[in-house]
Amino acid sequence: MSTETLEFQAEARQLLQLMVHSIYSNKDIFLRELISNASDALDKLRLESLVDKDLDVDASDLHIAIEADREARTLTVRDNGIGMSREDVVRLIGTIAKSGTAEVLAKLREAKENAELIGQFGVGFYSTFMVADRVTLVTRKAGESEGTRWESAGEGTYTIEAAEDAPQGTSVTLHLKPEDSEDHLYDYTTEWKIREIVKRYSDFISWPIRMTTEKTGEDETVEYETQTLNSMKALWARPRKEVEQSEYNDFYRHVSHDWSDPLETIHMKAEGTFEYEALLFIPSHAPFDLFLREGKRGPQLYVKRVFIMEDAEALLPDYLRFVKGVVDAHDLSLNISREILQQDRQIQAVRRRLVKKILSTVRDLQQNENEKYQTFWREFGRAVKEGLINDTDNQGAILEILSAASTHSEEGVTTLADYVSRMKDGQQHIYYMTGESRSMIENSPHMEAFRAKGFEVLILTDPVDEVWVERVTEFDGKPLQSIAKGQVDLESEEEKEAAKPEQEQRKKDFAELLSWMTGALSENVKEVRLSSRLTTSAACIVGDENDVTPTLEKMYRAMGQDVPHVKRILELNPTHPLVTGLRTAVESGSKDEQKDTAELIYGMALLAEGGELADPSRFTRLLADRLAATL
16 A cells, blocks of 8 residues: 555644643653553553454563664664554544543643643653654554554654554654753663663563663674563562562662651552552651641552652542552553542542551551551651541541540550540540640649549640641540630539539629629630639639630631630639639729739739730739739
């Protein structure tokens, strides 16, 4: 058959122009695309040879070959796979048969400066025109006698003709453009560059990728040596029982660039409607950028062992950003973009299963290997608690693995389940307090009644604790209760009944003082009331049940959010000499003289909880005057 010159289908022509005149920096991707196409062709031939017993093909040495000619400046990628008929060539290369091409073109135009996008849309074969002035394809379909030769300079037309002597399979020869380092166009005939690209993108392709290189012999004769460039060792595709832990450790160091062994290895395989394999690792220590928002996160994504992207953020939530590893999906498109990845239903299903598996693995560590779990929580607990805020589906699972310091132990931490198991008879709430440090919380006036009555209190000192305790209402049916909010009820019904007459009398005795102080401190507090949580301190400041804490208020303001100032409640200890003395003075008619005393009591309560005085110099002046008057 004579040579025909045909035009590309319109959208293919537009895509070619984008490729040729593109300003993308990551041109290396073209080789990944060609190797991926070759791998698919080999997969198809193997399957076809099993299905069609009459198919006359040699499948004994299926492989991919790369041949570089530095003098001619050509690079050829060859396979002995299924091959293509003339009709296949016109259909697959002369047109873009896949749907959504117009959208692909639009996104490519919008994202010209985003180097990540190359190789993630359906560019495939067309990406060769980024690095080649002319591309020649020779192919013969398995079982057919005549081959096809296709050639184009990427200018809108291509030629096609019969190739009598074409071997089975497909070879793509690139007539390379001159090297241009400023345009990130490298010399793709050099051995090191080919090795680098294959190692990065195609190391785990299941077929051997071979390259023949020249070697000078002892008598200076030219010899040729063929080497396999890829390892073909996809650990995640092997049964777990066949993999040594040392192999896992080596692979972890490869994907994480970490110097130590992983804390735990998670190897899983999903079969059914959507197949994938995952090999994930929990590190043994937190990376330096764990809390840097610009830090990279997410496992590597492969599709049928072809590397797609380094940090597939859509596969894991942000609070598990420390998890390293790979996910190899069988049915995703090679050209999937980050935007599509985030919306893909299959990816969302994978994400849900990965999260559940990671959390259940940590749960197993907690139950079986306490030392490993303690390391995990020490290194990553602060990040994991972020999930309590933004992953409501897994909130229960996260609460099960959560640990916190508590008044039960001076050094260790406790799980919520262990806290519940130690709750006193009749105790309805899980008590906690947030603050900047353990010592500040332990010495807080809020702790006095809890310490006196022997109630355990969780000590929460991470900044994220201020936020998640507002979102989590209960654990195991037990409501969480801040000891710095609302009324405290630590007495049994018998104790309440016995103390009722005394409490009623106190309300009457202190009514005038409480009313006066509420008015005197109205700029700072919404109410002054008697306290049931104080045993030794004169006063403390508490919030209403649903009030935002001062620390959280400060955090919101630091993030630029306009949060109204929340007035809180001043509680007085009716047995403290300072309070009883002030009551006597107020009742004797010296209210104006005692306004400074009321202000000092409020200031001391504010300082005791680690708060900041609005006017520190005024407070110190008032305190100095009062001290001087006593001398």
